[in-house]
Amino acid sequence: MSKVLAVLEQRDGKLRKVSFEVITAARRLGDADAVVCDATDREACAAALAARAKSGGYRAVVFSATATGRDLAPRVAAKLGVAVVADLTDVVADGNGFLVTRPVYAGKALLKVKVTAQPAVLSLRPNVFTPDAAASSVKPETLPVTAGGRVKVREVKAAPAGTLDVAEAQVIISGGRGLKEPANFKVLEELAHAFGGRAAVGASRAVVDAGWRAHADQVGQTGKTVSPSLYIAVGISGAIQHLAGMRTSKVIVAINKDKDAPIFKIADYGVVGDLFEIVPKLTEEIRKLHG
Amino acid sequence: MKIAVCIKRVPDSETRVKVAADGKSLDEAGVKFVMNPYDEFAVEEALRRKEKAGAGEVAVLCLGPAAAQETIRTALAMGADRGILLQADKMPADSFEVAKLIAAELKSTSWDLILFGRMAIDDYNHQVGTLVAELLGLPSVSAVSHLEIEGATGVAEREIEGGIEVVEFPLPAVVTADKGLNEPRYPALKGIMAAKKKPLEVKPVQAGSGTLEVVALTPPAERKEGRIVGEGAAAVGELVRLLREEAKVL
Numbered sequence: 001m002s003k004v005l006a007v008l009e010q011r012d013g014k015l016r017k018v019s020f021e022v023i024t025a026a027r028r029l030g031d032a033d034a035v036v037c038d039a040t041d042r043e044a045c046a047a048a049l050a051a052r053a054k055s056g057g058y059r060a061v062v063f064s065a066t067a068t069g070r071d072l073a074p075r076v077a078a079k080l081g082v083a084v085v086a087d088l089t090d091v092v093a094d095g096n097g098f099l100v101t102r103p104v105y106a107g108k109a110l111l112k113v114k115v116t117a118q119p120a121v122l123s124l125r126p127n128v129f130t131p132d133a134a135a136s137s138v139k140p141e142t143l144p145v146t147a148g149g150r151v152k153v154r155e156v157k158a159a160p161a162g163t164l165d166v167a168e169a170q171v172i173i174s175g176g177r178g179l180k181e182p183a184n185f186k187v188l189e190e191l192a193h194a195f196g197g198r199a200a201v202g203a204s205r206a207v208v209d210a211g212w213r214a215h216a217d218q219v220g221q222t223g224k225t226v227s228p229s230l231y232i233a234v235g236i237s238g239a240i241q242h243l244a245g246m247r248t249s250k251v252i253v254a255i256n257k258d259k260d261a262p263i264f265k266i267a268d269y270g271v272v273g274d275l276f277e278i279v280p281k282l283t284e285e286i287r288k289l290h291g
Numbered sequence: 292m293k294i295a296v297c298i299k300r301v302p303d304s305e306t307r308v309k310v311a312a313d314g315k316s317l318d319e320a321g322v323k324f325v326m327n328p329y330d331e332f333a334v335e336e337a338l339r340r341k342e343k344a345g346a347g348e349v350a351v352l353c354l355g356p357a358a359a360q361e362t363i364r365t366a367l368a369m370g371a372d373r374g375i376l377l378q379a380d381k382m383p384a385d386s387f388e389v390a391k392l393i394a395a396e397l398k399s400t401s402w403d404l405i406l407f408g409r410m411a412i413d414d415y416n417h418q419v420g421t422l423v424a425e426l427l428g429l430p431s432v433s434a435v436s437h438l439e440i441e442g443a444t445g446v447a448e449r450e451i452e453g454g455i456e457v458v459e460f461p462l463p464a465v466v467t468a469d470k471g472l473n474e475p476r477y478p479a480l481k482g483i484m485a486a487k488k489k490p491l492e493v494k495p496v497q498a499g500s501g502t503l504e505v506v507a508l509t510p511p512a513e514r515k516e517g518r519i520v521g522e523g524a525a526a527v528g529e530l531v532r533l534l535r536e537e538a539k540v541l
Binding site: 068078087165171223229230247259282286 | 436509541
């Protein structure tokens with residue numbers, strides 16, 4: 001069986017959920033060796049990974065396309081003389097190479113590519129591959145890193161406790177111009193809170209550009225592409241670039257006062273009306289379920 | 292300060308994607324092309340750095356078809372000094388081939404800073420800036436939303452899941468720009484007129500074939516037709532029931 005190098009990610013000494021996605025996918029492609037590497041010294045970490053990839057006879061090196069993975073993977077790929085096949089949502093072995101599917105144009109189309117690089121450097125879109133039961137018991141090898149790189153992480157400023165990144169949330173409640181003013185996002189935050197730590201509040205481009213919400217919260221073609229189990233679009237009309245960023249959500253709910261808003265075309269369930277009446281009622285119902 | 296900014300011509304984000312007859316590429320008929328939005332942050336950052344230094348040059352480099360001259364003119368209208376088009380009729384699917392062409396052009400000059408957008412909104416490859424840095428042997432930081440440069444040291448902030456990472460690096464370096472880095476200026480009429488007279492060099496290039504072959508470009512799976520559950524707060528009970536019993540997400 002061919003060998004695959006799975007690059008896992010740790011934070012505060014614990015494997016992140018994406019690591020279980022990576023090991024699950026890597027094991028489907030071959031005999032997977034799991035490694036972790038301290039990425040504080042970016043160049044040293046990349047050098048260690050590339051050295052291992054070269055010497056280990058691997059057919060593929062698999063990353064998760066997280067903030068760190070997206071920074072590390074091209075460093076390693078360049079050292080191996082190949083491109084990263086980035087943000088893929090499906091991969092199967094095909095002869096000597098792999099057949100890969102990756103969303104392009106923010107998910108408005110899917111690109112299928114044949115990869116013949118040896119080894120292939122792949123990064124998986126987070127939240128797409130479901131970790132299997134065996135994944136949680138993975139014991140990665142820690143690669144030794146020889147310090148001396150030029151690019152160093154000096155500090156990590158953590159977001160306030162309890163805030164979840166939209167890219168990682170199982171439930172996203174996004175708001176648009178229909179919220180009328182920044183302070184009104186409180187109603188969405190209360191709904192997110194009712195989901196008990198599983199939900200994040202997202203935003204449309206219009207409200208991010210207006211300075212109501214942080215860039216990090218933007219969902220869409222010039223923001224984040226997300227695939228949560230449940231996406232609730234509140235007061236968002238549904239511009240093409242926004243729909244592109246959330247159309248792979250498992251279930252989409254739209255709440256909007258305009259029954260002709262494009263968002264209703266893509267939503268599984270729509271409620272027409274005043275969001276300031278509907279959302280608090282929904283929060284109350286969700287609290288009952290989770291209470 | 293000598294700064295290079297690498298930009299890309301991409302379909303506007305409001306484009307409806309239609310697959311061309313070859314089944315492998317975008318049907319460009321009727322498509323409006325613009326400068327990749329993340330590259331606008333890179334151009335703006337370069338202009339601000341030059342303005343702050345009080346001297347220097349901002350050169351704009353673009354790999355693309357002849358029509359990408361227009362994209363370069365946009366950057367020149369914003370205030371960049373000169374443009375270089377690496378003209379290729381077909382963009383390689385393999386980012387490493389793209390990076391090789393860009394690195395080959397950049398290596399003849401000693402730049403203090405090379406800027407890219409963190410990704411292009413068409414192919415979503417998220418890597419060309421970092422690959423170019425590696426090929427040039429320069430340090431790099433990707434997806435930067437805040438940048439301080441003091442002498443030959445840069446401090447960049449980049450967003451990570453659940454926080455901000457503060458990264459220190461020496462110059463010269465490659466930095467890729469994320470949204471939030473700055474607010475790009477709109478070209479003023481004066482800038483647009485001036486841009487017409489700024490130098491724009493066109494160099495034909497030929498990309499290698501690389502290790503990626505496009506098999507197909509397909510539309511995503513259609514979503515099942517949804518339905519309106521009802522109107523107003525009275526519909527919430529039914530919505531919650533459907534989410535629990537039918538969609539099973541609660």
